[in-house]
Amino acid sequence: DAKTTQPPSMDCAEGRAANLPCNHSTISGNEYVYWYRQIHSQGPQYIIHGLKNNETNEMASLIITEDRKSSTLILPHATLRDTAVYYCIVDALNYGGSQGNLIFGKGTKLSVKP
Amino acid sequence: DADVTQTPRNRITKTGKRIMLECSQTKGHDRMYWYRQDPGLGLRLIYYSFDVKDINKGEISDGYSVSRQAQAKFSLSLESAIPNQTALYFCATSDLQFGGRGEQFFGPGTRLTVL
Numbered sequence: 001d002a003k004t005t006q007p008p009s010m011d012c013a014e015g016r017a018a019n020l021p022c023n024h025s026t027i028s029g030n031e032y033v034y035w036y037r038q039i040h041s042q043g044p045q046y047i048i049h050g051l052k053n054n055e056t057n058e059m060a061s062l063i064i065t066e067d068r069k070s071s072t073l074i075l076p077h078a079t080l081r082d083t084a085v086y087y088c089i090v091d092a093l094n095y096g097g098s099q100g101n102l103i104f105g106k107g108t109k110l111s112v113k114p
Numbered sequence: 115d116a117d118v119t120q121t122p123r124n125r126i127t128k129t130g131k132r133i134m135l136e137c138s139q140t141k142g143h144d145r146m147y148w149y150r151q152d153p154g155l156g157l158r159l160i161y162y163s164f165d166v167k168d169i170n171k172g173e174i175s176d177g178y179s180v181s182r183q184a185q186a187k188f189s190l191s192l193e194s195a196i197p198n199q200t201a202l203y204f205c206a207t208s209d210l211q212f213g214g215r216g217e218q219f220f221g222p223g224t225r226l227t228v229l
Contacts, residue, residue, distance in 0.1 A: 032216070034216075034217065036217075041202060041223060041225075042222065042223070043118075043204050043206070043221055043222055043223055044157065044218075044220050045220070046217035046218070046219070049216070049217065087156060091216070102157075102218065103156075103159075103173075104156030104157040104158075105156045106154070106155060106156050107156055
């Protein structure tokens with residue numbers, strides 16, 4: 001079973017911020033929070049990851065609560081091309097590489113509307 | 115050129131046939147993975163390999179086998195295909211380098227239909 005819980009679907013207006021929540025109440029101290037997205041039936045694409053501090057890159061921001069039991073992925077200005085399924089995953093890094101036990105769950109289907 | 119390639123991209127086969135899906139990568143990564151995805155569901159891990167001599171079963175390995183021929187190549191075989199193996203199959207790689215981001219890079223997928 002997935003270690004994370006996400007809403008099955010969300011809508012967002014184009015140009016507005018999309019805030020995607022994720023609960024991971026059983027996260028371990030050595031596990032990172034990763035976000036991937038899958039556009040249509042393409043291979044999933046890495047977005048961002050973090051351990052306990054908030055993170056930002058060119059694609060998104062990741063806000064992790066202080067107790068690390070939940071997080072929010074923020075797409076600051078959603079476009080139609082951001083319509084995808086977004087997966088929140090917890091994974092422990094082993095010498096910089098994924099241990100291979102990524103559990104994707106069903107993710108959140110984000111629909112960005114004009 | 116794509117960093118992670120999969121062949122074939124689409125395949126239709128019959129029950130009982132043996133089929134091999136191939137994955138090649140030019141990223142120089144040590145770790146490679148095979149996943150399957152059923153409609154409306156997330157990806158499930160079939161097998162993964164941390165180097166040429168290290169093969170590990172994933173969540174749903176029954177009915178599948180793998181071969182790591184080289185660092186860059188990781189093949190998935192269905193010895194006797196059955197209809198419930200109809201799915202979208204993805205190969206992925208990740209880097210072993212300490213301090214790396216640890217993300218997995220995915221291929222474009224192979225759509226397999228077993229009749």
